[in-house]
Amino acid sequence: QVQLQESGPGLVKPSQTLSLTCTVSGGSISSGSYYWSWIRQPAGKGLEWIGRIYTSGSTNYNPSLKSRVTISVDTSKNQFSLKLSSVTAADTAVYYCARDLSGAGGGPHFDYWGQGTLVTVSS
Amino acid sequence: QSALTQPASVSGSPGQSITISCTGTSSDVGSYNLVSWYQQHPGKAPKLMIYEGSKRPSGVSNRFSGSKSGNTASLTISGLQAEDEADYYCCSYAGSSTFETVFGGGTKLTVL
Numbered sequence: 001q002v003q004l005q006e007s008g009p010g011l012v013k014p015s016q017t018l019s020l021t022c023t024v025s026g027g028s029i030s031s032g033s034y035y036w037s038w039i040r041q042p043a044g045k046g047l048e049w050i051g052r053i054y055t056s057g058s059t060n061y062n063p064s065l066k067s068r069v070t071i072s073v074d075t076s077k078n079q080f081s082l083k084l085s086s087v088t089a090a091d092t093a094v095y096y097c098a099r100d101l102s103g104a105g106g107g108p109h110f111d112y113w114g115q116g117t118l119v120t121v122s123s
Numbered sequence: 124q125s126a127l128t129q130p131a132s133v134s135g136s137p138g139q140s141i142t143i144s145c146t147g148t149s150s151d152v153g154s155y156n157l158v159s160w161y162q163q164h165p166g167k168a169p170k171l172m173i174y175e176g177s178k179r180p181s182g183v184s185n186r187f188s189g190s191k192s193g194n195t196a197s198l199t200i201s202g203l204q205a206e207d208e209a210d211y212y213c214c215s216y217a218g219s220s221t222f223e224t225v226f227g228g229g230t231k232l233t234v235l
Binding site: 052061 | 126155156157158159161168169170171174175176180212214215216222223224225226227228229
């Protein structure tokens with residue numbers, strides 16, 4: 001059973017960089033034709049896709065966040081990571097990592113999710 | 124990249140059927156039958172209920188079904204149960220030539 005777990009600081013100061021890591025267990029991050037995505041959800045609001053990475057390192061980002069987002073993968077640690085720079089209060093949200101079955105002719109869909117981690121941007 | 128349009132809320136009584144719509148454009152929802160749907164209970168991570176328009180993952184009740192007509196995808200829940208009360212989100216590619224992904228604004232389902 002694949003499991004994902006987000007980790008990282010729960011509080012980030014405005015203008016700094018938010019950094020989160022997702023650790024995948026129960027399977028190799030490199031096995032299968034999977035992408036790995038980050039998705040966020042401000043309190044009381046809907047889901048927003050942030051971006052995805054393939055284990056080759058190929059990435060795809062939400063255009064509205066692209067200038068501030070970097071997603072990377074470390075296959076040796078079975079992890080992938082999110083960095084979001086120049087954060088403001090609007091970036092306060094629960095951040096989820098998810099296994100992403102996009103591509104290969106199919107539509108975007110996320111079958112395994114982490115439990116989510118709340119990141120608050122505040123001084 | 125615009126969010127897909129969903130009704131803010133729908134409701135139904137136990138045993139009834141309800142349908143949640145997800146309206147996009149000819150560039151996203153209308154291009155393919157590739158919409159996915161997610162159920163989210165308060166404080167929990169979303170759960171995949173439907174993918175590629177109408178396919179159900181293993182373990183998801185056959186009371187959940189997906190369809191599409193034109194630029195609108197729909198999620199139908201039949202035989203409503205109390206535990207179906209949750210938020211539901213649709214998801215699609217943002218355009219016919221892009222890999223970027225967009226979610227709907229979400230629909231709160233209330234079981235009366």
